[in-house]
Ligand code: FEO
Ligand code: CA
């Protein structure tokens with residue numbers, strides 16, 4: 105047995121910077137409340153979620169669910185077996201078309217993708233590592249039409265690249281440079297393959313295809329115009345050489361999950377952005393060791409001396425390279441990029457129907473390792489509510505409640521980003537605390553909450569600072585450390601909120617990251633001779649609220665991901681079988697048309713048995729299972745018991761594998777045509793375990809997909825969007 109050693113690229117994706125001793129905060133909190141006289145004032149239940157929580161009222165009923173007849177009542181397909189084949193497998197009766205892959209030209213005159221590392225012009229080609237995506241319909245004449253089902257736009261994230269050492273090696277003919285300084289021509293490509301796409305797709309000749317020439321096609325890259333919105337706009341912490349008044353930024357980065365706003369725009373989460381910045385070893389001294397910026401940089405994964413993922417800062421003196429050096433190297437913030445990292449980490453919004461408008465960074469939703477954002481069904485007269493996960497080990501789950509109340513006419517507005525300003529620029533952010541008894545609360549993060557304002561580790565002076573240094577505010581209020589919160593989704597049947605917790609190699613039995621009710625599993629999994637420890641396979645938690653604006657919730661664990669053969673008493677607690685076992689749930693989206701819950705995996709633990717997959721689920725509701733106690737034996741022989749709340753066991757009728765992807769790929773991103781008859785899924789980073797030294801030897805690639813499926817030139821693997829349809833034209837999954 106060898107210890108769990110991960111490839112070095114994971115260092116930039118598996119942040120764990122939360123050193124907070126949260127269990128102790130309960131007592132700290134009570135003491136502070138007492139000191140401030142709040143206990144005497146009658147607010148002494150320590151219900152911090154109620155302090156100043158002006159928006160946490162709500163008396164309207166939950167928005168009506170879709171017509172019951174439209175929602176699926178059964179999973180009407182044959183389960184797909186686990187597979188290690190280098191192909192996309194779907195159930196009998198379904199077909200797969202590759203629609204849009206890395207490098208596909210997006211503008212007239214851009215040459216076809218050669219796929220040999222010599223291509224350029226990536227600001228006019230599909231980006232890399234397709235991730236979250238949403239559908240925006242067009243009518244037959246090519247005009248915006250929300251119901252359009254055979255022609256439309258897909259807005260999409262291009263999260264990252266397939267790397268070894270510093271280089272995105274499949275993008276370069278010889279694999280690129282793996283030492284500093286990086287070659288500028290390589291960095292120029294890497295800067296442009298990140299960001300977003302808007303691409304027109306349609307049915308032609310009986311199959312789905314993208315359109316190279318469309319007035320809607322657009323790329324957003326790390327260099328595109330972005331404007332800061334919300335409480336952080338104009339903050340001193342966002343001042344850079346590029347934007348001396350702290351109102352503008354350049355580009356968006358490491359865009360992971362997605363959301364579609366109730367007013368019809370695209371929302372995207374900036375996730376693992378911290379790894380792209382370098383700080384030299386002396387930067388703490390220059391800033392002052394106790395400077396707030398140092399505290400924040402440590403909390404956000406950039407200690408002094410941290411190297412950057414790609415070394416972009418080394419490619420030259422031009423601003424487009426220099427900005428990735430986050431050190432305080434100039435006379436002040438107007439003369440360097442010490443604050444550049446603070447311009448990333450937000451939910452960003454674009455209007456896919458308006459290519460002329462810049463990216464809007466919505467700072468009111470906090471600065472995190474944002475996975476996606478999902479919206480509760482909007483209710484006229486009530487605030488807009490959104491849910492979000494911070495994907496790093498031992499981070500938190502958040503909720504945003506808008507100050508403005510929903511006016512249904514805004515769903516028809518044509519200046520959609522102005523509507524976004526209305527609902528997303530003022531509001532209140534909350535963080536989740538889970539309790540052992542199956543209840544929980546949303547705790548307000550703002551200067552109105554005295555616990556935030558009195559944080560001894562970081563002196564918050566404004567709500568702008570809460571928006572930029574959100575994790576430090578959440579630490580102060582004793583939020584629950586989770587096993588890497590990924591996608592959130594809202595069940596259209598009952599409004600319950602599902603959040604995937606993909607895995608956590610740092611979950612332990614005891615200590616600051618000790619097993620707790622909401623993150624109760626700690627175990628060892630073997631992959632061949634390699635042992636992994638912690639919560640290796642992940643789980644999915646769900647919350648029920650009377651109203652989306654409520655401060656209180658009930659919760660349980662909907663699903664414990666596990667290998668079918670794992671110990672049924674400690675690991676495979678949801679009773680998974682070969683038809684539905686999975687590891688590392690990540691993407692999670694409820695189909696608006698069928699109500700099916702689609703679950704996608706980004707796994708490295710079960711990949712000796714199967715490639716990553718997509719499953720379909722018909723979940724029940726919070727409380728449909730019962731209390732469960734897990735028992736751990738410590739080294740000294742003593743026992744630790746963890747009480748949790750677990751949903752009903754799964755069967756093939758409630759959870760079933762629908763798709764298995766090619767080798768080395770994660771399955772991510774999900775959208776559908778509004779009629780539910782086409783489902784789009786992204787295949788991200790096929791062949792990611794290929795060695796850079798083998799870049800010119802296709803026989804050694806881990807994957808040759810999608811070229812081996814007949815799509816495009818060359819043999820290098822490419823991230824791509826696929827369209828899945830039923831041969832009989834029926835609704836997917838039903
Ligand atoms: Fe980009 Fe948390 O996955
Ligand atoms: Ca295993």
Ligand code: CA
Nearest residue numbers: 360590690691
């Ligand atoms: Ca993800």
